[in-house]
Amino acid sequence: MPQYNPPLRDMQFVMHEVLNVVDELKTLPAHAEIDADTINAVLEEGGKFASQVVFPLNISGDAEGCTLDKSTHEVTAPKGFKEAYQQYVEGGWPALSCDPEYGGQGLPHVVNQSFYEMLNSANQAWTMYPGLSHGAYEALHAHGTPEQKKLYLPKLVSGVWTGTMCLTEPHCGTDLGLLRTKAEPQADGTYKLSGQKIFISAGEHDLAENIVHLVLARLPDAPAGSKGISLFVVPKFKVKADGSLGERNAIYCGGLEHKMGIHGNATAQMILDGAEGSLVGEPNKGLAAMFVMMNAARLGVGMQSLGLTEVAYQNAVAYAKDRIQMRALSGPKAADKPADPIIVHPDVRKMLLTARAYAEGARAVAMWTTLQLDKELATDDEDVRKDCADLVALLTPIIKAFFTDNGWIATSHCLQVFGGHGYIKEWGMEQYVRDARINMIYEGTNTIQSLDLLGRKVLGDNGAKLKKFGKLVQAFVEEEGVNEDMQEFVNPLADLGEKVTKLTMEIGMKAMGNADEVGAAAVDYLRVCGHLVFAYFWARMAKVALAKQGSGDPFYTAKLATARFYFAKLLPETASLIRTARAGLKPLMEMDEALF
């Protein structure tokens, strides 16, 4: 059976030793009272909840899956999920980073994000129930009417109700402009919604007394395409003016998908059969409102793969230390045993260190980005807000796609460490791989993320956002340029920074001739940028570790070794990626469609 130990020490390292989150947060009025002890205590308790309550339900939830009663349209989540959710609500966890006006604890997002990393390590399928609720909370908080906020936010904050995002339809996922669900305005100011949604995560379940669906639909007079989409809130049970539950609304689960993984989460086909809803935000501006959820969700998906990478790593390490098989090529290392533990074999270490370097790198990148998000949301300095917003916008597709592609690579490596046992369900490793696979697809496929990064975020503003990040890299390089011990990290970082600048300009030039050049290069480009971001944070972590090497704490020795591994064995992927990005569009379009 797998094990999971919350990586509290590493979280504290990133927060307090690398990023100094407390000093940064304290400058914001909303977080003036924050201190390290509070953060650490919350994460410690959060880690206990994740590892002791949610983690034990992971394998059983996968085996059991969700069940739909077709006569009542009710879905039952796997055994124990409801009780764990109840504990979650009772512990006040849903409220962690929510607005105190609606009952939230007002803690910074960077704390909540780390808590979610642990929940995802423990059980991604379970975590999607509260995770999607939080997205619904964000969207209503940003775009709801005062009445909607009053009705829905306290219940979402306390967690007695959960939420969903209802976007996809059978004929449209990526291309929401094609969606058909209709919303007919009624005399009383409500709307009647009709249509079919698919792939609705946590769409129906027995964890909470009500489910608040946020639904994209078209008004009767709406323009075609994505400019004619509006957002509605459609509760499972109608909500009376006093906040109590009314009659069952005409939105119900018509079927559950049978999936590769995340079996414990109900992926529902939702039928809207004249369901009553109310408009969120302005008519025909639904996509913009939905993007509040979507951006949060994209960061959240990155945390899912970080969580899976971490737990897969921990288990692969335990196995590699325990399992004996073959002798090291350089001679026996455990002469007292009939064979050496497999962690002596260089390629086993390579697989382990790949997962470790991706997890620890991702943790730093995610925390820093979420810190920028906290500053964006809480600062009253407009320049700071704009800078932070730009950096979050730039980093979001990288976190979504780079973390999840890496999560796929890392969980698969960790499975491989187990040999044949990795393929067997009881060891738990193959579930991590199956669960990790969806993260590359939902909330915008990784190809869509790459187009968002290169087309919109980078070329779309002539590289302004990228330059903001580039300045951070440059400042660090200049600062550490005189430090001899840092050369092994700073030189490849500086080199990659220059290459990214050059590559960006090249693609930009080509794209002026043919816009499809963006699509041809985008996926490679995103991975190159991902490595630039990781190299920057690995260099920053190495700096701290170098400074504390004398402390005798082996944590810093391990950090430094992992940084060196990252630069020696993972970063060089950029050499190929730059070549293939540069190879451009022609090799992809030469073959006529009919010849495929």
Next chain:
Amino acid sequence: MPQYNPPLRDMQFVMHEVLNVVDELKTLPAHAEIDADTINAVLEEGGKFASQVVFPLNISGDAEGCTLDKSTHEVTAPKGFKEAYQQYVEGGWPALSCDPEYGGQGLPHVVNQSFYEMLNSANQAWTMYPGLSHGAYEALHAHGTPEQKKLYLPKLVSGVWTGTMCLTEPHCGTDLGLLRTKAEPQADGTYKLSGQKIFISAGEHDLAENIVHLVLARLPDAPAGSKGISLFVVPKFKVKADGSLGERNAIYCGGLEHKMGIHGNATAQMILDGAEGSLVGEPNKGLAAMFVMMNAARLGVGMQSLGLTEVAYQNAVAYAKDRIQMRALSGPKAADKPADPIIVHPDVRKMLLTARAYAEGARAVAMWTTLQLDKELATDDEDVRKDCADLVALLTPIIKAFFTDNGWIATSHCLQVFGGHGYIKEWGMEQYVRDARINMIYEGTNTIQSLDLLGRKVLGDNGAKLKKFGKLVQAFVEEEGVNEDMQEFVNPLADLGEKVTKLTMEIGMKAMGNADEVGAAAVDYLRVCGHLVFAYFWARMAKVALAKQGSGDPFYTAKLATARFYFAKLLPETASLIRTARAGLKPLMEMDEALF
């Protein structure tokens, strides 16, 4: 529901236009009568059997899995598997490339291998039943006593009995030297075997009336380690001298594994409780005898991933042409529709072409290698035999590991083309990914393959085998050096050839200082060699396609476009691989085991 069309045209292209297999085979007395029409007819019929009989059982077999009756120890394969196997036997398919002395048809292995590609595209789990039988046939054919051959071979050739390989035990997979199963010699010349085996594919089932287990075990006086292992044949039902079935033997299935994929194949825990067996080959030389099976099995595993890549590609192409979503960045391509088919998007094409280039490249490499195997087995020229054996030995780990790593990449890409639908079981794509995962593990993990290649096959004979392959590359480069149209293929091929030579020497030098340097570089090294082999065959295919461009057959246009894609977008991976191989051992070993 997925579809599958046997790629007969491409098989014929490789066999007859690129490799001229008929001319090569005709020089061998055993195949003097072979002709293209026979080969094509067999493959056409084989393709029908695969696509019409075996393919329809793939998804249902995955959903149903195998069932063990614990009271009788009998296993029932999924619905339809038995009947399909009966048709397989009635069609004479097991005998295709078997020795006519035992009822075989004596066709070359290159034909059988292509048939297996199609069976694996159709249903890997089903195909493992006859596939393992064929391995048992090979081992007994090479090492059995005349009596064993007489008793077992005709039944394995006709397919009325199947076979297995019983190697792995709970505490040993890679490291067979640790195995504990005991064989006690009996007065009548038989042996009594006791122990436990795990991960026995096709270990127990209802497809055939008897199962011939080839079991590794230790004699009482055996030396420790891998030099004390002997091979035994242990039938499920004892076999009387007249070949009829006797009493049930004490080898039975104690449990079935619950796996990530290949659910339709029974992965059995086998208990030997004083089971009667007879010795195959010499005492304590069991590993060598087993390696006859193992080498055939490794080529077979490569064919599994080739098969999965091909079928995943076909389905992803069909979906990409059908599914409309978004407009091309360069402007609408299907203006009459509300969106463009997703095959217009460059990255969708990149994912499709990756699968296509890996499948078609693998097909050429596999057929050429199997042709060398046919020559090795049938030639009476000792020099030719040695050369062919060396080339097969060199290529076997590459086929096993490079094909299966690529199959994992390619099936995952093909799933991704389907977006969210790729994650849903009914579309069939996620099964290809799950099935493909085991191929990187069994019959020697891909790390073991890389050590076999670099440590044993390359450095172990000072590069002699590699030089034999290098000579083929060099001859081709020199021959085509004057052909201007071939420069785009020949130049990167020649360049990579030189880099492989240099890299090999570098690693060889380092390994003299520390043998673990082999383990640190081996996985990257194997992929570099894989690309060298693929580049060589892609260049050879491009040459044929160029020569026939004037024919007006679009097949050659597509072949050329795929070759160009391979050189532009896949081969450049070597740039990173060479860097990471060169980064060597230090970044892997710096961290103390306790710090992981």
